[in-house]
Amino acid sequence: MQLGSDKISSYSSDIPSLSPLALIDLQKLMFKLEWMRKQVDIRDPYQSPYGAEWDSMTMDTFINKQLWTKGAKDSIESACRCVLGVELSQISVLYFISYVSAAGGLKNLVEATEYTAQEYKIVGGAQQISQKLAASLPPSCVQLQQPVSKIRQQENGVFVTTEKGDVYSCDRLVLAIPPNMTKRIQFDPILPFSRRELTKRMPAGDLTKIIVTYREAFWRKAGLSGEFVTNGGPSVSTECDRGPLCIVYDATSARGNAAIVAFLGGAPAIQWRNQKEEDRRSAVLKSLSDFLGPEALNYLDYAEKDWGVEPYNEGSPVCTVGPGAMAYFSKGLRLPFNRIHFAGSESATAWCGYMSGAVQSGLRAANEVLFRLRPQAVSAQELASTAYGPSSFLPPQTKPRRSKSRTFVKVTLGLGVVVAIVIMGKKLASSLNEK
Numbered sequence: 001m002q003l004g005s006d007k008i009s010s011y012s013s014d015i016p017s018l019s020p021l022a023l024i025d026l027q028k029l030m031f032k033l034e035w036m037r038k039q040v041d042i043r044d045p046y047q048s049p050y051g052a053e054w055d056s057m058t059m060d061t062f063i064n065k066q067l068w069t070k071g072a073k074d075s076i077e078s079a080c081r082c083v084l085g086v087e088l089s090q091i092s093v094l095y096f097i098s099y100v101s102a103a104g105g106l107k108n109l110v111e112a113t114e115y116t117a118q119e120y121k122i123v124g125g126a127q128q129i130s131q132k133l134a135a136s137l138p139p140s141c142v143q144l145q146q147p148v149s150k151i152r153q154q155e156n157g158v159f160v161t162t163e164k165g166d167v168y169s170c171d172r173l174v175l176a177i178p179p180n181m182t183k184r185i186q187f188d189p190i191l192p193f194s195r196r197e198l199t200k201r202m203p204a205g206d207l208t209k210i211i212v213t214y215r216e217a218f219w220r221k222a223g224l225s226g227e228f229v230t231n232g233g234p235s236v237s238t239e240c241d242r243g244p245l246c247i248v249y250d251a252t253s254a255r256g257n258a259a260i261v262a263f264l265g266g267a268p269a270i271q272w273r274n275q276k277e278e279d280r281r282s283a284v285l286k287s288l289s290d291f292l293g294p295e296a297l298n299y300l301d302y303a304e305k306d307w308g309v310e311p312y313n314e315g316s317p318v319c320t321v322g323p324g325a326m327a328y329f330s331k332g333l334r335l336p337f338n339r340i341h342f343a344g345s346e347s348a349t350a351w352c353g354y355m356s357g358a359v360q361s362g363l364r365a366a367n368e369v370l371f372r373l374r375p376q377a378v379s380a381q382e383l384a385s386t387a388y389g390p391s392s393f394l395p396p397q398t399k400p401r402r403s404k405s406r407t408f409v410k411v412t413l414g415l416g417v418v419v420a421i422v423i424m425g426k427k428l429a430s431s432l433n434e435k
């Protein structure tokens, strides 16, 4: 790893090789984040006791208040770049806490062990999920290269026009595109204000993925995992603040084809996107060789994918929320609008931003549609998770906030300790004087 300074270090336990102070600092933050996420109801985070307060603050401000060491700050900054593709200054504390909560904790997002986000790899690649689903449907059901440009709702149904001019009609529509992409579609009537606000205020992150293939997994011979996290290290370009990378994994395939997968996230991804391809490539390879040795330069193939330049994504891996917009989050993402239902990973309450989240949101939207078309086919349990469920959008939180009383207890205890020390000191001084 390369966090806290530009020095590269390796370690063999699951405790990162940060200084003891940085480790304590980081652990303290983990406890704090765990406490915070338990205060947030993921179904509508803004209605939680601290919703408005945490929505008004960026993660950068929060982290600078909470953390003292550069090692701990670098760790959180790198996690944010790898997991969300953004800088800490781009997202609100409430959004970050909600995202962490949907995954069951920060550890689940950043680790590659059992029950965490990076637990599985799909033999043959994740695209097979879409390909196999498409193959199971009649051919005309899946239309590729048909971007939707207009959606019109009428009394008798929904009419969808594509850029080619084809028109499709249906009873109910599930819109499963990233929230930022809603802006490319013209709606008649226009969408409710909460969805429109989110469309404006939920941009996609920036994450570029690079796969470098090798004749053999040479790093394994040297006893290295091939996995590292970095603050980027020093930059080789005057136009980029730091080196390009944030996280790297061993991506050797199930059949043994040796490969490394490397990610550029947040500001470095944006800055390096604007460099010449060959300059970006040599900066990436230099960084790989700094960590894995000079053999990293002898690659077979180098491939990169930047979703920031894809017209129907405009970024990746997920759309995130800056300060002041979480009030529109739950309704904007999930509340149906007449015959339109909204799905997509961003709208999930479990594993938001991941494939599992996309599936959860799809099931929820399907149950909403089914409830409207065949109400008797939806169980009470299935209905509960939809926008038509009784507690889907929580009433405003009326519980008293705990922070003031906690501060009072802390101050009282602190003063008590100080007074006790002063009294003991005085007693000691007078007994010494008597002697």
Ligand SMILES: Cc1cc2nc3c(=O)[nH]c(=O)nc-3n(C[C@H](O)[C@H](O)[C@H](O)COP(=O)(O)OP(=O)(O)OC[C@H]3O[C@@H](n4cnc5c(N)ncnc54)[C@H](O)[C@@H]3O)c2cc1C
Residues within 6 Å of the ligand: 117, 118, 146, 147, 148, 149, 176, 177, 178, 181, 184, 185, 207, 208, 209, 307, 312, 313, 316, 317, 343, 344, 345, 346, 353, 354, 355, 356, 358
């Ligand atoms: C580099 C990277 C690594 C990732 N790693 C993982 C991982 O390890 N595990 C994991 O679970 N998830 C991972 N993800 C996230 C995962 O890919 C997403 O969470 C998931 O694809 C979201 O699914 P979705 O159906 O909500 O949206 P998407 O997969 O984004 O699908 C939305 C589709 O809508 C299309 N679209 C947009 N506008 C229109 C329009 N006007 N008309 C028609 N179509 C339109 C888009 O082209 C797109 O195909 C990763 C993402 C990236 C970018």
